[in-house]
Amino acid sequence: MPAPDQHRQPRRPQGGGPRGGQRSRQKPSDRAKHAEPARFAAYTLLRAVDEGAYANLEFPSILRRHRLDARDAAFATELAFGTLRMQGFYDAVIVQAAGRPTAKIDAGVLDVLRLGAHQLLGMRVPSHAAADQTVGLARTVSGAGASGFVNAVMRRVSERTREEWLELVVPEGGSTAALATEYSHPEWVVSALRGALLGHGRATAETVDGELRALLESDNTPAKVSLVARPGLASVDELVEAGATASETSPLGAVLDHGDPGAVPAIRERRAAVQDEGSQLLAVALATAPVTAEVPARWLDLCAGPGGKSGVLGALALEAGADLVAVEVSEHRAQLVRTTLEPITARAAATGRRVEVRTADGREVGVTEPAAYGRVLVDAPCTGLGALRRRPEARWRRQPGDLAQLGPLQRDLLRSALDAVAPGGLVGYATCSPHPAETTFVVRDVLKKRDDIEVVDARDLFRDASGEVLHDLGDGPEVQLWPHVHGTDAMFFTLLRKKA
Numbered sequence: 080m081p082a083p084d085q086h087r088q089p090r091r092p093q094g095g096g097p098r099g100g101q102r103s104r105q106k107p108s109d110r111a112k113h114a115e116p117a118r119f120a121a122y123t124l125l126r127a128v129d130e131g132a133y134a135n136l137e138f139p140s141i142l143r144r145h146r147l148d149a150r151d152a153a154f155a156t157e158l159a160f161g162t163l164r165m166q167g168f169y170d171a172v173i174v175q176a177a178g179r180p181t182a183k184i185d186a187g188v189l190d191v192l193r194l195g196a197h198q199l200l201g202m203r204v205p206s207h208a209a210a211d212q213t214v215g216l217a218r219t220v221s222g223a224g225a226s227g228f229v230n231a232v233m234r235r236v237s238e239r240t241r242e243e244w245l246e247l248v249v250p251e252g253g254s255t256a257a258l259a260t261e262y263s264h265p266e267w268v269v270s271a272l273r274g275a276l277l278g279h280g281r282a283t284a285e286t287v288d289g290e291l292r293a294l295l296e297s298d299n300t301p302a303k304v305s306l307v308a309r310p311g312l313a314s315v316d317e318l319v320e321a322g323a324t325a326s327e328t329s330p331l332g333a334v335l336d337h338g339d340p341g342a343v344p345a346i347r348e349r350r351a352a353v354q355d356e357g358s359q360l361l362a363v364a365l366a367t368a369p370v371t372a373e374v375p376a377r378w379l380d381l382c383a384g385p386g387g388k389s390g391v392l393g394a395l396a397l398e399a400g401a402d403l404v405a406v407e408v409s410e411h412r413a414q415l416v417r418t419t420l421e422p423i424t425a426r427a428a429a430t431g432r433r434v435e436v437r438t439a440d441g442r443e444v445g446v447t448e449p450a451a452y453g454r455v456l457v458d459a460p461c462t463g464l465g466a467l468r469r470r471p472e473a474r475w476r477r478q479p480g481d482l483a484q485l486g487p488l489q490r491d492l493l494r495s496a497l498d499a500v501a502p503g504g505l506v507g508y509a510t511c512s513p514h515p516a517e518t519t520f521v522v523r524d525v526l527k528k529r530d531d532i533e534v535v536d537a538r539d540l541f542r543d544a545s546g547e548v549l550h551d552l553g554d555g556p557e558v559q560l561w562p563h564v565h566g567t568d569a570m571f572f573t574l575l576r577k578k579a
């Protein structure tokens with residue numbers, strides 16, 4: 080049985096000195112005998128992620144199973160998610176402290192050590208408590224045999240501050256490998272983000288190092304909980320009354336600084352939702368872009384699951400007197416779209432409009448329903464490299480080969496959307512990745528073979544809560560948002576019009 084909570088101890092002051100003064104020479108036998116619940120829950124998540132689980136989806140049920148109160152749940156979340164994000168840096172530290180490569184450490188013991196390293200180097204938990212509880216966790220999950228090894232490694236990790244470890248394990252010179260260790264990203268992701276900053280004109284050769292550091296840092300900073308009020312169903316004022324703060328970035332948005340979003344009535348009733356402000360902005364951009372030709376009053380969301388943008392598009396479609404068709408290839412995700420759209424579907428029925436969710440392959444819609452829609456969103460499946468701050472394990476799971484695999488699908492979906500839109504109508508192509516291979520290159524390749532499409536400058540459509548065009552949107556015509564600049568995920572958006 081896990082022991083009672085022992086992490087509620089005075090934290091070390093920020094930026095404290097070397098850990099020597101607090102260093103503990105305790106033997107493993109003097110350490111905690113068992114794991115306490117919050118750390119045990121964090122460990123359970125790390126093991127589940129190692130076996131393929133998604134941290135965001137898995138953790139709520141782990142927290143419930145361990146019956147953690149709000150404070151322990153917050154500690155466990157910071158511990159587990161912070162450890163997953165910073166795992167690359169901690170592994171470099173553990174290799175030094177253990178004197179062996181991570182491949183030679185049992186996977187469960189390695190997770191225990193990573194959690195211990197995060198408490199020492201990332202959370203300001205006092206050294207003795209971090210070491211004590213980490214050894215207790217090792218004893219609970221791996222047996223007494225591992226506790227001596229864990230005790231010794233924890234002691235060595237605690238002998239240096241975070242800054243001293245950075246100096247020791249980060250190669251000199253600011254190379255890709257150095258940034259990868261310092262900011263705990265795979266090297267290929269560091270290279271890809273550097274290329275994205277340059278490729279989208281966000282940085283020049285002179286400024287890219289600073290921009291890249293700021294971007295990598297933002298991936299390691301937990302995103303705020305952004306809410307969207309679905310137009311006509313909820314208002315920002317209602318979210319503010321429920322404890323959120325009105326967003327400065329999105330006219331539909333609010334930010335919840337603390338508390339459970341599920342406790343907000345509008346969210347429970349699906350009149351509002353948790354959604355990144357960048358996603359809100361691009362759905363609004365597509366819905367409000369001027370269309371001068373006569374086009375069908377039918378809008379299409381071609382890659383709809385789990386339904387976040389459909390929720391905004393559907394609500395705005397009804398306000399504009401249009402229907403919405405949401406297409407999603409996965410039955411499970413299509414069901415999520417149906418659920419999230421329930422209040423919008425009900426409102427549509429009451430006003431003589433239609434909201435329809437189909438489980439189907441979006442690549443076929445252009446053939447089966449040519450020129451049938453007035454506005455089409457392609458929120459393409461992508462690597463998600465622009466949303467790493469929201470998915471703590473994603474950076475380790477993604478592989479460079481994913482880009483090559485997704486490329487043909489992204490192009491096929493965009494082609495299908497361009498066929499499905501009526502002359503004069505609009506297609507928005509979006510990704511939650513800034514990688515040129517899934518953004519500008521996809522659009523360029525598809526447009527190369529068509530003469531019926533023109534690119535529209537989308538920047539004027541990205542307006543903040545006060546109605547001003549968002550700052551730093553670049554040279555256009557497409558829009559690339561950045562977490563370190565706009566506080567949103569790194570969403571990409573191109574707006575295309577089929578010639579009338």
Ligand SMILES: C[S@@+](CC[C@H](N)C(=O)[O-])C[C@H]1O[C@@H](n2cnc3c(N)ncnc32)[C@H](O)[C@@H]1O
Nearest residue numbers: 382383384385386387388407408440441458460
């Ligand atoms: C980036 S996600 C969309 C997110 C969604 N728009 C939202 O805001 O909640 C991409 C979605 O496309 C779906 N997808 C992948 N291939 C597809 C295809 N051929 N046709 C339709 N949907 C597809 C994926 O299952 C995934 O749910």
